[in-house]
Each structure stands twice: as structure tokens, then as C-alpha cells.
Amino acid sequence: METLWAPWRSAYLSEATENEAKNIRTGCVFCEALTNPDDRTRYVIHRGKNAFVILNLYPYNNGHMLVIPNQHAPRLDHLPVETRCELMELINKAQLVLQTVYRPHGINIGNNTGQAAGAGIADHLHFHVLPRWTADANFMTTVANSRVIPESLEISWERIREAWEKIL
Template sequence: METMWAPWRGDYITGTVDHEKTKSEECVFCEAQKVQADRDRYIIHRGKNAFVILNLYPYNNGHMMIIPNCHICRPEMMDAETRCEVMDLIIKAEVVLNKVYKPHGINIGANIGAAAGAGIAQHMHFHILPRWNADVNFMTAVANTRVIPESLEISWTKIRDAWNEIP
């Protein structure tokens, strides 16, 4: 890999826009929790300290997010109870994805901070998504486009039903 030095970019990179300090009133994850109907926001589960929701821009069918209820931006800001609940929800989501989609593998992860790839850096969230061998297909490689065969409505119904069946 080649390195291109660009010291003039330092001010920009360390600059004044702090994407992680937006307020909870402007946060889509805080807003989603206020909506009463789960189907309207594709909420799978509402827990005491965290909730589970479908990603509106899924990488694959079944792409979920596990999100602490409170507006925090880093894992160390979760209290002990929330940490336990989030991990339990991640594991349940894994079980549900295996049941519904029978994937070859599963990605679990979090992007902490905009620089790490977080789309909504101000409210931390864990991604969990099913993967299949060679699911990075021709369209992804050539057209930078992903093909998502199943609608969010159908994914929500299938995942929600499985979630409620599993203790």
C-alpha cells in the first residue's frame, strides 16, 4: 500500500465538527423508541435497557441492530446491567438468525465513532447480520450495489415470530 502525506488535512480531521456530540432529540435511535407500533419502525424486541431493530439499510436480509435504550456513544458508558442485557440480546439474535435464515456465518460488531464507519456515531449500536459463502456477489463487486431479495416487512414478520417463539 502506498502512503500519500497530506499534513494540511490535519486541521480538517481533528476539526470542529464533532459528530458524536449530537443531541438525543436529533437521534433516530432515540426517536425510534418513542414510536408505539413496533411494525412501523421494524422493532423486534423492547427490553429493559436495550432494544432490537432491523437495519433500514441492510447489508443482507436479517441485518439487525442491538441498541442500548439510553443515548450513549461508547461501550464503556453502559452500566453493568445494560452490558449483560445487550450481550444476551446479541446471543438471542444469533439463535434467531440461525433458525430463520440458516446462514453459513454471522457477523457481530460495532463501529465506535464516525472514523470507524459508524453511520450514527452518537448512539452506540451493535450490528448482527447473517452471511453466506460468496454473498459478496457480482453486483456488489461491479456495481457497488447489494441485492436484498426480501422486503423489510417480510424480514420483520419472520424474525419477530421466531424471536417470540424462542424463550
């Protein structure tokens, strides 16, 4: 029998698609986004001192964000304490922004460390922060293993970025 409690399935599925994208590119997509100054085309929400926030290109739901250290490192314990603290502050702000913009019923906050744990981009640590609704594991997800995302990344980026700048 399949386990019904599977909150990280969402992260796993988006990581799987992420991995496909990674395979057709060279280098690290997160490092590339970090060095590219164009926030709009890379869907960068915020650039901090030691970490940054972008939209997931393959969202599970609208508003699915990734909180990423600037340093290309695979594990949390490879990062300085200052960076770890900043990551947690950005995760906190990301969930506040999601509450404001999307008013979800719940929020998934999580990380997959290593490929065996489901990380698509295992070499560069990242945290998922995504809104959830009670009935969002819908028919399409269950039957066709695909999702319907009603809002474009462009619109999500504009809404989230605006809220990010307003919330202190």
C-alpha cells in the same frame, strides 16, 4: 492490492447509507424508534429493559439487525454494567434467531465506535448482527457497490419477530 479479508466492510457500507438518512432527519433515529410505540412501522423486533432490537433500514443482507441500548450514549463504557450484559444477551438471541430463520453459513456481530471507525450514527452505540453466506459478496457488490436484497423489510420483520417470540 486490496485486502480480501474485510468482514466489517458490510457494516461500513450500511453505516454509510445510514448516515445519509440521518442527515436528512433531525435528532437521533434510534431514540425516535424507541419512543415510537409502533413496532411494525419502525421494524422493532424486541423491547427489553435497557436495550432493544430493530431491523437495519439499510440491510447488507436480509435479517440484518441492530441491537441498541435505550440510553443515548456513544460508547460501551458509558453504559451501566446491567445494560452491557443485556446487550450481549440480546446479541446472543439475535444470532440464534438468525440461525433459525435464515440458516446462514456465518454471522457478523460487530460495532463501530466513533466516526473514524465507520459509525454512521456515532452518538448512539449499536451492534450489528447480520447473516452471511459463503457467496454473498456477489458480482453486484463487487462491481457496482450495490446489493440485491430479495426480501422486503416487512417480511423480514414478520419472520424474525415470530421466531424471536418462540425462542427462549
